[in-house]
Amino acid sequence: MSRAxxxxxxRLPRGRVRRDxxxxxxxxxxxxxxxxxxxxxxxxxxxxxxxxxxxxISTVTGEQAGNLARAAVQYAGWPEHVGGAVVSRLCCSGLDALATAAxxxxSGQSGVVVAGGxxxxxxxxxxxxxxxxxxxVELGERTGFVTIGVSADATAAAYGFTREQLDAYAAQSHRRAVAAPVSDSVVPVRRGGEILLATDEGARADASAEQFASLPALFGDDPAWERVLRRLPGLEKPESGLHSIATAPQLADGASAVVVASPAAASVALPDCExxxxIVAATHRAVRSPLLSAPVDAARDALQRAGIGTDDLDVVEANESFAVSPLLLTRELALDPVRVNPVGGALAVGHPLGATGGNLLVSAxxxxxxxxxxxxxxxxxxALGLGSALVLRRLR
Incomplete structure (x- = not known):
């Protein structure tokens, strides 16, 4: 069998979305x-x-519609024979692109593929x-769709995470992002000869759990809780919301790209490169919406397919889709917290949806x-109970 x-x-540095x-x-x-x-x-x-x-790409509309992949290939002046395709699995879209490339x-359908988001x-x-x-409304009721913030609160309530735990995790994300080393894997964004952005935005050196505790909860009074409780009748709604703006991922702009090739194709295309x-495993799983626990199942499946256990993991990049996500994965898989998101994550520097899968691979x-x-x-x-996982093995 061939290898990916x-x-x-x-990747590009993540730029914060602002009102201006x-x-x-x-x-x-x-x-x-x-x-x-x-x-x-x-x-x-x-x-x-x-x-x-x-x-x-998560939101395939407007400027992100019309096969952006092929348009970007042509805009960059790449050879005309290079094709392009877009995949969309909401926030998992970037990992889906990497899994598709692998x-x-x-399978031998392609020799060299560039994937990202x-x-x-x-x-x-x-x-x-x-x-x-x-x-x-009818489709929303059948699928259990609610905004992912309400899903995050429901997941935290279902698994017993407290507001204090969520706030403490967010403060840690900022500290780790501020301390993260500079990487040559981050390509500055340029406009002509000017550098618009060279490093991630958003991380705060002064972030603390005490500061975050004073922020109002975002989703406690959301009317979508009625749908959540109909879908999950055994769930007890918390008296107040659990996630705040600090424990939600920052909105961001960004992009990522990964070169994936088979050994045979690489011997021709990249003869002087190692x-x-x-990519040794990639999986997708789903659970009953609106819970966000599917990455736990996807991770277990991916590790089994890769033939390794959690003790073999040196780094875990669990997207901070809200603070509950990495906390849940860490607890359910009994992971070493030191190895989970060692350079912070989306709570500090943003989650540019489709780009995030590739961003996390770069960080890993x-x-x-x-x-x-x-x-x-x-x-x-x-959203909709989806989750994706990928196992990466470093060769050098």
Missing amino acids: LVFDAI GGTLATEAPHRLFAQLLSALEQRLPVAEHVDDVVVG AKVV VESMSRVPILSDRPAIATD PVAE LDSLRRIDGEHALITIPA
Whole structure:
């Protein structure tokens, strides 16, 4: 059987979405992803040999519709034979793109694939596509759809996490993000000769659980709780909400790109390059919506398929889709908290939806290099009870 080898993994810095537009609000999503394609060609000349480009996007509407992947390939001036496709699994879209690339390579459908994701939440806000799950009452009732913030509160209540635990975790995320080393895997965003953004925005050195405890809860009075309790009749609604703006992921713009190739294709396309990692397993699972616990099941499945246990994990990147997500994964898999999100996460520096899967792979690989580790687990939850997981093995 062939293997899905990773030869490079890069991302853009995450730019915060602000009311005044934010640092990256001037950049259309195709430009964001095209900048990574141009950077890849400088770092690892491979465009001539790429069979396909697979891009994860959560909100596929407006400027993010119309096969952005192919448009970005052409905008970047890559060869005309290079195709492009978009995959969308809500917040899991970026991991889905990586899983798709790995599957294409392992199956022999493609030799070299660039996979990643992009999301300009400044220009294409979440739910701006007005999906039926959010606008059709009957469909919403059948699927259990509620906004992911209400899902996060319901999950925290179902598993017994307190407001204090959530606030403490968020403060830790900021501290770790502030202390994170600079990485050459982060490509500055440029406009002409000007650098618009070189590092992630959002992390606060002064963040504390005490500060966060004073913030109002966001979802305690949300009328969607009525649907939650109909779907999960045994759940006891907390007296007040559990997550605040501090324990919710910051909205962000960003993009990520990963070069995945089979050994045979790499011998031709990249004869002088050694792979840096290997995607050894990728899984998708679902649970009854609106719970966000599917990444736990997906992670167990991915570890089993990879043939390793939790003790073999050197790094875990559990997307901070809300504070409950990494806390739940850590507890249910009995993970070492020190190894979970060692450089912080979305609570501090943002969750640009479709780009996040690739962002987490970049962070995982950087962390593995720093500690000379071998295996990393990456997980992301999404609305409608979805969850994805990926196991990465570092080779050098």
